[in-house]
Amino acid sequence: MGRVQLFEVRLNHGRVVYSPGEPLVGTVRVRLAAPLPFRAIRVTCTGSCRVSSKANDSAWVGEESYFNSALSLADKGSLPAGEHSFPFQFLLPATAPTSFEGPFGKIMHQVRATIDTPRFSRDHQCSRVFYILSPLNLNSIPDIEQPNVASTTKKFSYKLVKTGSVVLTASTDLRGYVVGQVLRLQADIENQSGKDTSPVVASLLQKVSYKAKRWIYDVRTIAEVEGAGVKAWRRAQWQEQVLVPALPQSALPGCSLIHVDYYLQVSLKQPEAVVTLPVFIGNIAVNHVPLSPRPGPGLVVPSAPPQEEAEAVASGPHFFSDPVSLSTKSHSQQQQPHAALGSVPHGAPEPHPQDGSPAPHPLPPPLCISTGATVPYFAEGSGGPVPTSSTLILPPEYSSWGYPYEAPPSYEQSCGGMDPGLTPGS
Template sequence: MGKLEEFEILFDKNKVVFSPGDSISGTVKVRLGQPLQCKAFKVSCNGFCGVTNKVNDTAWMVEEQYFNSTVSVADKGTLKQGEHTFPFRFLIPGTAPTSFEGSYGRIIYRVRAFIDTPRFSKDYNIEKAFYLLSLLNLNELPDIWGTCSSAVTQHFTYMLMKTGTVFLKAQTDMKGYTPGQIIQVIASIHNQSGKSTGNMVASLVQRVTYETKKPIHDIRTIAEVEGGVVKAGKEVEWTEQIIVPPLPQSSLAGCDLIKIEYYVKVCVKSPEVLLTLPIHIGNVSLDKKLQLSNKAAPPAFAEAGDTPASTSITDTTTTPTLPQRPAPKPAPRPAPRSRMSSHNSPSAPPAEYYQGAEGGAPNNNGYPNKRQSQLVSPNAFSYAPGLFFSGDQQHNGPAPYPAHGASSIPTPHILPPDYDTSGYPQGQLAHIFFVLKGETSSKTKKEVQTPSTEALKTIISKSFVLQQFLWHPGLYEDQIM
């Protein structure tokens, strides 16, 4: 090298791997055989990504720079003969992506030292690369838990005229792995044809996309395992393992020119049936304890008072039920009353008092049953002279036709009594009316003698009071007694 016998960049502690946000420091060592005139002595640290369309070419078509820092370690002047050291220190940005080297592009980090000499003199420069590793924690990726599965059905033709179908289903035990871990591949193949299939193959594939004017896809098989064939009409379950070798991580956060993807390809040869299972390669493996804690975490309620104290929650996935309605209170039964006769009533049972009457259900137009209590006005069944039913008064007696939609209930028909033979006072009173009108029957003329006028008045008066007493004992009890 003539005057320059030694020109070297040394990192502190010989460290060459750093993380985003770290500081990189070291020295530049120079040993001169004779004095050297220089205009500038600078040290720079930079990181960038370059992409090309030719394999292993460094004439980048597209570049992306992440940082570039330069410091001057010596002023303009003459460097004396002998050995010199110049320290440096740089800070690596926290957003810088991980180092990567591919066939069509690279992410490069380096420290360069440059000695600018006067005109017509030789310039001196040297560089040293370092590597940046941004750890990818698989536990922080969304939708990373569980297995990855897929299925495909392939129809094919063989021997010119025959057709068949192959059903392929496969899954991996996880969605994320780190170098050194084992990928468990489980495949199920159902050969619904008359010929045997080719061998089954499972492989770990890396796909790198380089963003240029026309994107370039570099697909490489990293590891591969092969199984046997599936005979005609058979269904086979195949289990295999793939060891993950040292690989760059899936995500290059901060880089827009290079994209890395990994997937497991499961295929059957002859006929060609294949499917892909995308996975992630990271630096921090999945922690199953975090998965269990996420599953066991109970849902949080907005407020503790939102849940009724009497409600017991046993399953958060079931639909909440409405609180049970309180059971209706049974209607009080009317107090039993003694009747003066065992004969059937002329048209209906005795009515309750209209105001404050005992009983439960209100009136309806259907047939009353044994559990219903009839609530009517006091004169609903009064047959005293001068009383009649108005058009707006309703009764609960048996109607000849039930209301629309009511179910038929068999009940004995209640017919009006024979007033000539009835033992009720109404029968005797009706006979007296017939006598006054001269319409007595032959039986009546033989058994009953015509009373005097005073006797008629007494009979009519007592008959009316007795009739009312039968329906309403409390109102006319003093007059009867």
């Protein structure tokens, strides 16, 4: 063992999570087995964001600095054998962004200490990473208490000569949530056709944007729940709940290289219909009473099937206007109790239940810096992002399918045009 037996940075009270504008206090501890000459002992406190163009690559192509402060703890001299302690204090800037870490970039804050030794001697360095949580108050987002509703109508063809449509409407009780809060989803499906739909799927998606040489987008499914399909000529209503796990907050204010967005996507595979609702994840809950979701202008509640289905309805089953309740087939959170649902650094404050009543000693909001596995895709050229064919990518706008101008001939018409000598029974 060399002369330096211990060289470390300690933060007071073992803290690892701080708020912007708060003082960061600690000490640099050194234990020596023999005297150590030095030219200077310094400590620096830095905060920066770095972005790469490849996953988990240390070759950064984009970088921005938020603060860089330095202190000189001791000038040129010699440290005798034994233990030494050097206190320090930094004031964190009020504009420092929340810590974040993903496969293509990270926002990192750390304290680094250096013992600058004389020429031909090896310098000694140590560092301590700490986390900054800049709480996002959901009440500062415009219209956050308004109902979150989206609707789409999908026309499709089936059995070659028949056409139908499905109206899919999704709504949530709020537009913003905090960790541990329950997201209440309601989906209304009107099957205005004689064909059953596929199961309805709702996915909570996270989209992280990295500004490298070109924009890189990482999208992953946070939670997924699947409901039953809707029978022909039926209206159905599906209600489900999703527990918001520990996730990084939306937007990451103060950082221009990384942006985080969340979406709730409700979709059908048959027919292909998708609605997407933007969702905000913050640290301070919405304090307004949520309004009741109302159908948007795109929602159509017909009292009869569409005109092109009039003949089919006359000879087939009637359209049921009273909605039925859909059952849930699978839920990705069924095996997840109220335990830790995300990546929270050691020493970070624990989540607390949102019961609506002020706590006598409120805890700081929980901090999550990791995003987990993601599916990347890139923006092509200088335009906006172009999604790939991955099922996790936010879907593009779907347009109506093309229909044949004339229906194909029936079996009798086909046989009538054949040679009479070839017809059966001749």
